[in-house]
Amino acid sequence: MASVQMSQTLRDQITDNYKQQLYNAYRKHHNVQPAIDAILQGIIDNDSEFATLCKINEELEPVLKSVKEKYKDFHQYYSSDPMVDELIKCHSELGLICNPNRKEKNLSFITNWHAPYNDEYNEDKQQPASANHEEGDVPVKIENLSPFYTPVKIKIEYERGWQRKQFAPHTDGSAILITDPDLCKQLSPIGEIEVKVGNDVETFKEYISKITTLKRFIDEWPGGKDLVPEEYLQRMLAKKTPAKANRMSPDQIIPDELKEQMNEVILTNKLLGED
Numbered sequence: 001m002a003s004v005q006m007s008q009t010l011r012d013q014i015t016d017n018y019k020q021q022l023y024n025a026y027r028k029h030h031n032v033q034p035a036i037d038a039i040l041q042g043i044i045d046n047d048s049e050f051a052t053l054c055k056i057n058e059e060l061e062p063v064l065k066s067v068k069e070k071y072k073d074f075h076q077y078y079s080s081d082p083m084v085d086e087l088i089k090c091h092s093e094l095g096l097i098c099n100p101n102r103k104e105k106n107l108s109f110i111t112n113w114h115a116p117y118n119d120e121y122n123e124d125k126q127q128p129a130s131a132n133h134e135e136g137d138v139p140v141k142i143e144n145l146s147p148f149y150t151p152v153k154i155k156i157e158y159e160r161g162w163q164r165k166q167f168a169p170h171t172d173g174s175a176i177l178i179t180d181p182d183l184c185k186q187l188s189p190i191g192e193i194e195v196k197v198g199n200d201v202e203t204f205k206e207y208i209s210k211i212t213t214l215k216r217f218i219d220e221w222p223g224g225k226d227l228v229p230e231e232y233l234q235r236m237l238a239k240k241t242p243a244k245a246n247r248m249s250p251d252q253i254i255p256d257e258l259k260e261q262m263n264e265v266i267l268t269n270k271l272l273g274e275d
Contacts, residue, residue: 004214004236010229011208014217017227019201023144026193035186039094039176040148042107047151054149057087090147095156095171096140100181108177109152115139117160117168127168139169140178140190 004010027033044051068083097110104110115137116129141156153173160168178184211217214236218225225233 004232006208006211006213006217010214010232011205011211013229014208014224014227015201015205018204019197020144021227022197022200023193026196030189030193031186032189032193035183036094036142036145038183039096039107039178040145043148043150043176046107050149050151053087057149061086088149091150091154092143092145092147093155094140094142094145095154095173095175096142096178096187097156097175098138098140098178098184098187099134099136100179100184101136102134102177102179104177104179106178106180106183108179109154109174110177111171111174113137113175114168114170118166119160119168138184139175140187142190 024033027036044054064083064086068081068085072081097113110132112130113132114130115133117127118125119127139156139158141158154176155172156169156175157172158167158169160166160170178187208217211220214228214232218228218236
């Protein structure tokens with residue numbers, strides 16, 4: 001078994017996988033995942049043409065990948081490849097506005113939305129809400145989701161500013177209106193989940209920072225094997241063999257034509273010597 005050092009890159013990849021597993025576990029425990037699944041499915045079901053496009057993209061993806069790989073060496077420049085990577089880019093973040101008192105249809109899109117906020121960079125610090133903001137709107141930002149399809153960018157940001165960030169919820173692109181009372185209720189624990197995941201990840205980072213090899217990590221926590229990228233597991237499981245000197249034998253470096261010629265010379269020399 002070969003020794004695989006716990007590089008910072010490997011630590012980061014394991015930590016990211018651990019974070020995703022935490023989100024999955026807490027969302028399931030708080031019964032949030034069914035609501036998320038319903039929203040993601042609703043995005044597709046609400047538009048039959050988009051649903052068809054998603055299906056085509058899934059069928060096309062492996063074929064497109066294979067064809068691009070076949071011809072990759074014939075592109076002089078990166079931009080010279082006439083084939084796109086994908087028809088639809090996947091997303092992993094949802095931006096929602098929850099308000100069961102709104103009259104709009106559930107899962108409608110909304111853009112250019114923002115809540116009222118105090119602008120520290122402006123003389124008139126109190127900035128009013130956008131015209132489409134309604135009392136009772138609750139912005140919800142859900143990150144680290146399994147990749148999904150959406151026809152528009154769906155994102156909520158909670159803050160504005162650079163050096164001095166200030167709480168100012170707003171859409172970065174568009175958001176989805178959640179007006180179904182049951183969905184709004186199911187999504188309410190999102191904030192609690194974010195805090196739990198954040199704390200648990202920090203604790204895990206502290207632990208894994210002291211681990212020096214992959215073998216030690218798995219020995220101490222066998223279940224952690226599922227968090228390790230497959231390529232690193234294969235390296236660790238590879239049989240370690242002593243390194244051999246990289247020497248070429250004459251049979252490998254001498255052309256066949258020269259071998260024949262040398263054999264003739266050797267034979268001739270032997271015959272001449274016998275005389």
